[in-house]
Amino acid sequence: MRVKLTVAYLGAGFRGLAPNPGVRTVVGELQTFVSRIVGHEPELVMSGRTDAGVHAWGQVLSTDLPDDTDLGKLQRSINSVFGPEIVVREVAVTGSDFSARHDATGRTYRYQIVNREVLDPFLAATSWWIPDELSLGAMQHAAGHIVGEHDFSSFCRRPRSRLGLGVEEVEVSLVRRVRAASWTVLDPGDVLRFEIEGSAFCHQMVRSIVGFLVAVGVGKREPDEMPAVLAARDRAAAEQPAPPHGLTLWDVSYAVEVKPVS
DSSP, rough: OOOEEEEEGGGSSSSSSSSOSSSSOOHHHHHHHHHHHHSSSSOOOSSSSTTTTOEEEEEEEEEETTOOOOOEEEEEHHHHHHTTTTTEEEEEEEOOOTTTTEEEEEEEEEEEEEEESSTTTTOOOGGGEEEEEOHHHHHHHHHHHHHEEEEEEEGGGGOEEEESSSSSEEEEOOOEEEEEEEEEEEEETTTTEEEEEESOOOOOOOHHHHHHHHHTTTTTTTTTGGHHHHHTOOGGSSOOOOOGEEEEEEEEESSSSSOOOO
16 A cells, blocks of 8 residues: 655754665665564655755655555554654555655745844754844845746755766756745744745755845845846855754645545
């Protein structure tokens, strides 16, 4: 049976999501554990990769498991062994053609900043601490420029070119559509959350955007520089990416709702 897993994890203890021999990753740990239960190592298809140190609340994985697998017991076992670092929030049986990656219609990321003189130790693991005063209005204005379809080459780590049918290499497109991007002030008023939603994102795109928006917030860059930075299609035109530990993959959306196993 094809199964959908909605997974949350704290990324600090992992070298990213995808399996990587010799280092600890989220999917690498899950594959090894599940293989002991079902008798073979399953392929876990990811809705999207996250880098080392990045967290998730709504990461989605899909895989094929034996029909007689007790999914409730599997969920409880994973959570008992790996919680709170990794937690399976929901498990559901899907159609045989469901793919966590290819069927996803949207992804939402959140980035959190603590903007105060003294960092809260209870927020340190999931927030970027910035003691300098930030102009939320300027950051909000700059964020408005990225909504829509743009070439985000200035904000993405360019992947290696892929070989086409001939000998020549085919350049990978970094055009993406951002549906929404905005800042919210959380209680007690000095915690800021940036939320961005789009169909897909390229490598380091959200962290690089946040890095530029913070540069705007401290007065290093101007909000209306954003269109020129996008047009440059050059990473040197932007700023350094924000630290990974402030970023969370919050949600992955699908056209067809799949109900979790009760």
